[in-house]
Amino acid sequence: MVDYIVTVYTGDLAFAGTFNNVHIKLVGTDGVSNRTWLLGLKGPLSFYKGAVSSFTVTCPVSIGKLILIEIDKKPHFIFPEDNWFPAKVEVKSPEGDTYNFPIYHWITDSEVHLFKEGKALRVFEDDNQPGKEIRELEILQRGKDYRWDVYLEGIPHCMRSEGPSDLPYEVQFSYTKEIEFDYTAVTGMAELELEKLFQSTKNWPDMDSIHRVLSSKRTKISDYVQEHWKEDAFFGYQFLNGVNPMLIQRCSVLPKNFPVTDDMVSLGGQHTLADEMEKGNIFLCDYKRLDGLKTNNINGKKQYLMAPLVLLHKTPDDQLVPIAIQLKQTPADDNPIFCPTDSEYDWLTAKIFVRSADFNEHELNVHLLRTHLLAEVFAVSLLRNVPMVHPLYKLLVPHTRYTLQINNLARKNLISRDGVFTKFAASGGEGMRTLMKRSLSSVTYRSLCIPDDIADRGLENVPNFYYRDDGLKLWEIIHSFVQGVLSFYYKNDTEVQKDSELQKWILDIFEHGFLSQVGTGIPESFTTVAELVKFVTMVIFTCSGQHSAVNAGQYDYGGWMPNTPITLERPPPTTKGTTSETTMLKTFPDVNTTVHGMAVVWLLSKQSTDSVHLGKYPEKLFSEKKPRKLIEDFQRDLHELSEAITVRNVDLEVPYTYLDPKVVENSVAL
Incomplete structure (x- = not known):
């Protein structure tokens, strides 16, 4: 007789333990063990939350190298059937070998569940019959569990489900995340001390009222925004380091529909626009995707959303300031080009329309489509096509955490017919659907890869561009990590080409x-x-750093409504000299629209206490020493970047933290 020592690790999650009877069968190259009831000295506490318990499985003879384990649980006659989250199983053989079986899945029934030994295997090297059969069965089942659906024609597809509770347990929120998210969603108005205002359809009477109401929840940056939102330098700064650093580009030739002339702008000294464009000092933001969108009707009032063109100048002291704004795409007598030399409220009103346009462009294109929806595609394709034992699954599944549920909630509560964005944003409703379709047509592979995107937009040498600086460093760190891991498993291009599971993954994404x-x-x-390394780098960067860059600062920059209006209630001025503080207040969104917008950006900016940050892998999916060492190197490099960002930020008037690895989540989880 020979003994196998089986150690079972139950996850340290809320309600992860079970009081059911757990059974195991070991499958090896030379035979199988009997199905064995794992009964230990701890009794019913053997599989309690966080428990580590060891058992002995006895066989008449050695069953060879272990290939897989079969696990099932049955209700005890005292305790009803419950859910269990085993983290992993380790088996020490009589020959002295240790086999690892990473699980990290909820077992919610009494069925037999099969798990392969943890060594990563590509499809063409998984050459034993039981292993092949498990691989095929797993993919077959996942194809049923994760089905494609079309939420809206013309945008990325999503996962089919009736609601969050319909999702497989393995991709649902943890109990902690669920409670905290629901609490924030329900109590957001109260936390912001706005519950008395959410039904008020009145205009804001004066700026003091806005100051009083919008000061209940503050951050250092939201305080700065409130103090400096009118300033040209801060207006320009936000195109680089606010929540939407994705639109600005260097301008070498003025668009034909933006007829700015030298006598309109002041560039200092005798410089002309042509001179400054040649030097690389002129920049453009063009909101052409918003042109002609059907706008919302809120509180019985038509809303307004412009498609501005904004020209900016890099000054000799390295500030980026706006020098001309045209609020509609087509030049006309009733579409003036506004400049800093215009009256205070003409210029401020023009900037307010730009900031409102930026909110809608950012939320639907930069944030929702380019991070959330693409992250869901990456996740669903991975779960449908790549088994747990595959190295790509082990590498990427941590970057899918909570994405399917957060997107499900977004479709239900934000962009549905009765969603908050649909009801209260300028582009809500038909305009939202049009903008999302237009946005997908603008997404290119190069625009998703920050080194290519920065080069294509001509922004390599813009000063004080911290999104670029931190993002390029983060990309390089991720790329080095991915290259190390994938080069360990793929020694040459031929191995990539013949990996059918890998090819199905990318084809589904395409x-x-x-x-x-x-x-x-x-x-x-x-x-x-x-090619594989670059694409996987893009996937991880999109799901982690890029999402953080365009999400984490939403309340910082949007909590003060005048800086980022969710909608505007009056059309822009058609002639100069017709604006005032009174017209500005009437242009701002109504009180209830404002507070609903604030509550949403508050919710979307608030991380849960069980967040997993970039480089942290609590689920030990890799068994081999090399990828484990690469993870340690990855964590070291991220720590060094975080320290450098912290030192840099000490001297900044407005610290840039959104790409600091210690605040970047591993996945699109919020």
């Missing part, structure tokens, strides 16, 4: 994420290791 549009540059297949 078809369901980018709707088979060849012009996007998204690959339909992988032919080289380098």
Whole structure:
């Protein structure tokens, strides 16, 4: 007789333990063990939350190298059936070998569940029959559990489900996340001390009223925004380091529909626009995707959303300041070009319309589509096509955490027919659907890769561009990590080409994420290791750093409504000299619209206490020493970047923290 020592680790999550009877069967290359009831000295506490319990499984003879384990649980005659979250199982063989079986899944029934030994295996090297069969069965079941759906024609596809509770347990929020998220969603108005205002359809009577109401929940940056929102330098700064650093580009030739002349602008000294464009000192933000959108009707009033063009100048002291704003795309006598030399409220009103346009462009394109929806495509394709034992699954599944549920909630509560964004944003409703379709057509592979995107927009040398500086460093750290891991498993390009699971993953992304549009540059297949490394780097960066950059600062910059109006209630001035503080107040969104917008950005900016930050891998999915060492190197590099950002920020009037690894979540989880 020979003994196998089986150690079971139950996850340290809320309600992870079980009082059910747990059974195991070991499957090896030379035989199988009997199904054994894991009964230990701890009795019913053997599988309590966080428990580590060891048992002995006895076989007549050695069953060879272990391939897989079969686990099931049955209700005890005293205790009803419950859910269990085993983290992993370790088995020490009589030959002295230790086999690891990472699980990290909820077991919610009495069925037999099969888990393979933890060594990562690609499909063409998984050559034993039981292993092949498990692989095929797993993918078959996942294809049923994770099905594609079309929420709206013309945008990335999503996962089909009736609601959050319909999602598989493995992708649902933890109990902690669920409670905290629901609490914030329900109590957001109260936390912000706005509950008395959420039904008021009145205009704001004066600026003092806005100051009093919007000061209950403050951050250092929201205080700065409130103090400096009118200033040109801060207006320009937000295009670089606010929540939407994705629109600005260097301008070498003025658009034909933006006829700015030298006598309109002041560039200091004898400089002309042509001179400054040649030097690389002129920049453009063009909101053309918003042109002609059907706008919302809120509180019985038509709303207004412009499609501005904004020209900015880098001054000799390295500030980026606006020098001309045209609020509609087509030049006309009733579409003046506003400049800093205009009256105070003409210029301020023009900037307010730009900031409102930026809110709508940011939320639907930069935030929702380019991070949330694409992250869901990456996740669903991974879960449908790549088994748990595959190295790509082990590498990427931590970056899918909570994404499917947060997107499900967004479709239900934000962009549905009765969603908050639909009801209270200028582009809500039909305009929202149009903008999202237009936005997908603008997404290219290069625009999702920050080194390419920065180069394409001509922003390599813009000073004080911390999104670029931190983002490029973060990209390089992720790329180095991904290259190390994937090069360990893929020694040459041929191995990439013959990995059918890998090829199905990218093809699904091409078809369901980018709707088979060849012009996007998204690959339909992988032919080289380098191609694979770059794409996986993009996936991880999008799900972690990029999402943080465009999400984490929403309350910082949007908590003070005048800086980021969710909508505007009056059309822009058609002639100069017709604006005042009174017209500005009447242009701002109504009180209830304002507070609903504030509550949403508050909710979307508030991390839960069980957040997992970039580089943290509490689930030990890799068994091999090399990838584990690479994870340690990755964590070290991220720590060094975090320290450098902290030192840099000490000297900044407005610290930039959104790409600091210690605040970047591993996944789109909020």
